[in-house]
Amino acid sequence: MEKDSGIRPGTEAMPAGYAAWLAALKAQIRAARLRASLSVNAELIGLYWRIGREILERQERLGWGAGVVGRLAADLRAAFPGTGGFSRANLLYMRAFAEAWPEAEVVQRVVGRLPWGQNIELLSKLKDPAERLWYAEAALEQGWSRPVLVHQIESRLHARQGQAVTNFDRALPPAQSDLARQILKDPYHFEFLGLGPAAQERALEQGLIARVRDVLLELGKGFAFCGSQHHLEVGGQDWYVDLLFYHRRLRCLIAVDLKTGPFQPEHAGKMNFYLAALDEMERQPGDNPSIGLILCRERNRVVVEYALRGLGSPIGVSQYRVMLPEALPGALAEALPSGEDIASRMDLPDGDLPEPGGEG
Structure with missing residues (x-):
């Protein structure tokens, strides 16, 4: 009969390489x-x-x-x-x-x-x-x-994808320009923050940081959050990027500037400054040029296009929404089919709800 060693499983010393195995x-x-x-x-x-x-x-x-x-x-x-x-x-x-x-x-x-x-x-x-x-x-x-x-x-993602106003076709190589344009949206939906129309930039930023998981979901696959109020020291002065991300497929930093009002031409100049500093100080070997995204409450496409014209850094401008759309007008709501109408069109009897067939 084999003698009990007295060593319980999991307590004896493991051989070298066991953890990796x-x-x-x-x-x-x-x-x-x-x-x-x-x-x-x-x-x-x-x-x-x-x-x-x-x-x-x-x-x-x-x-x-x-x-x-x-x-x-x-x-x-x-x-x-x-x-x-x-x-x-x-x-x-x-x-x-x-x-x-x-x-x-x-x-x-x-x-x-x-x-x-x-x-x-x-x-x-x-x-x-x-x-x-x-x-x-x-x-x-x-x-x-x-x-x-x-x-x-x-949220009609297919209609928002690739709709930001950008200068990517002039500031990036064709392959990277196409991918970068597809990645950005307009508008972005931040209704999950629960903010009102009078929210200030700091409240917007704090809300996005607190719900970074939801933010990354809305931004899309490939974004990695690097930090908020990212510090840059230029010419002995302190500057701060609202939000900084790294995109794995684009292999570049993405600086986000938040604006609670409409887009102004000077916003593009400031972002161009941020990107120049990021590329000079923090761009790593193998990284592509940094990209800027200005998120504002509203924007005029013509004004944005003029503001981006001539800038060497790749910049996109998108709108965002922090409130759910208002209720449908009465006439439109009445025109929509009811649950009973949908069931009858699918040849479903009352109460015979479709089976989900498992969560996905």
Whole structure:
């Protein structure tokens, strides 16, 4: 019989290299679990697409009525009592899914890699195929969760992306100019700060720092927060950049100047000064030229274009919003479909709410 050494597991001295080996094993296990999860999700979405396509084909080619969906739901739930996802509402989503994405290649490459819950949001909230594909690809690329995807759709991110007024085409090489322009938005949405229209610049800055996670989400993938009131000493005088970021894809510093009023031409000159100082004092080997972003309450495009003309540093000017839009006018609100209207158009009975099919 083996004698007990008296040393409990985890208390004995570990051999050299054990910690690194353990870390590598943990990384392998996490990667394997992620691959398994993605594989299961892809199989599930592929199954839903095939079911939806067969329902669609039988209804269109053979003239089967809408009632077949309810019968199919009952039969599938009877055949697979412990398996969810086969309600009548979810089968209708499968049909809509197959109709929205008729090409198997797009399903495999993009939407098949998103959770079913995110696909439901894409179907429910977006009617234009190009917009739907834009958000699907963005969600996949940036790893959005389901709530983040909903937020980006409701804030009309696709219409804001790349809309800042810039001089990038003159101040940056073409490849970097295109990427930098795509990264900036107009307007930025900071409603999560809960600030009123009379908020001062310091309150805006403090709010953004306190909610830096939300700020980074609104800025987009690739931004890393470096600090606030970043100190620069130039000619024996002290200067401070409101917010400083580093962008991983652009490989450059991004200085942000906050303005609670409308854009003024002198704002561009001050930002040009900041960028010159950052490039001279803090730009690292391999970094690209620093970029400036002036965030203001409002801006006149023509004034901005004139102010940026002739400046050598790359600068963008965007507006921001700190308050939610006011309630819809009565006439417009009355023109929107009700929940009952939407349900009837989807052939859903009252109370038969679509299944989320899992969080995403």
